[in-house]
Amino acid sequence: NGSNNGPFAAVFTNYPLFLAVAQVFEDTGVRAYKGQAGEPALMANNDVLTAALNIHSVEARHASHIRQMRKANGGLVPAGVDVKPWITLKQSGIDSAAVQPSYDGEEVTTQATIQIVNINSQTISANAASEAFDEPLTMTQVLAIVDPFIV
Numbered sequence: 001n002g003s004n005n006g007p008f009a010a011v012f013t014n015y016p017l018f019l020a021v022a023q024v025f026e027d028t029g030v031r032a033y034k035g036q037a038g039e040p041a042l043m044a045n046n047d048v049l050t051a052a053l054n055i056h057s058v059e060a061r062h063a064s065h066i067r068q069m070r071k072a073n074g075g076l077v078p079a080g081v082d083v084k085p086w087i088t089l090k091q092s093g094i095d096s097a098a099v100q101p102s103y104d105g106e107e108v109t110t111q112a113t114i115q116i117v118n119i120n121s122q123t124i125s126a127n128a129a130s131e132a133f134d135e136p137l138t139m140t141q142v143l144a145i146v147d148p149f150i151v
Contacts, residue, residue, distance in 0.1 A: 006148060007098040008021050008098070008149075014075075015073065015075065016070070016073055016075020017075070019066055019069055019075070020070065020075075020076045020094045020096070020099070022062075023063060023067055023070060023092075023093075023094065024092070024094070024099045026060075026062045026063035026066055027087060027092075027102055028102045028142065028145055028146070029055075029056075029059035029062075029063075030056060030059045030060045030063055030134050031102075031134055031137040032139075033053070033059060034134055034135075034137075035139070035141075036052065036139070037052060037053060037056065064085040064086065067084065067085050067086070068085055070083050071083040071084075076094055076095050076096070077095065078094075081093050084131075086131050087103060087131065087134065088127050088130060089106060089107040089126065089127060089130045090103040090104055090106045090107040090130075091103065098148070101145050102145050105135045106130060106134070106135050108130065108133070109129035109130055111132075111133055115129075116129035116132060117129045
């Protein structure tokens with residue numbers, strides 16, 4: 001929190017770390033915008049809602065592209081982890097526990113109270129079910145996630 005000695009202190013001199021931090025910011029942004037999309041203030045103003053949802057989709061495209069860049073670079077990826085363009089379960093694909101709050105909750109395999117795993121007798125794994133949707137974050141969760149980065 002402004003001390004320049006945290007787990008990401010070398011972000012501007014270490015390219016793999018830069019990409020990892022960028023991924024966390026973009027993934028968090030996707031979930032943050034989704035978490036606010038249903039708020040009455042947004043729902044009541046179509047222009048603001050449209051802008052917020054457009055930003056949400058841009059965050060998702062950025063997150064996917066950064067993940068592809070990380071996979072190509074290979075840095076800060078734990079051994080045996082295949083970085084995909086999307087989140088699987090609550091795996092960040094980043095070798096740092098400090099980023100985990102951005103991914104907690106992504107292991108959900110139900111949507112609108114419907115279990116997606118093996119739905120309608122289809123073979124759908126928990127991994128695939130969790131990859132299909134991004135879970136929303138509340139404002140409180142987002143503020144807790146970004147607090148270590150605020151100077």
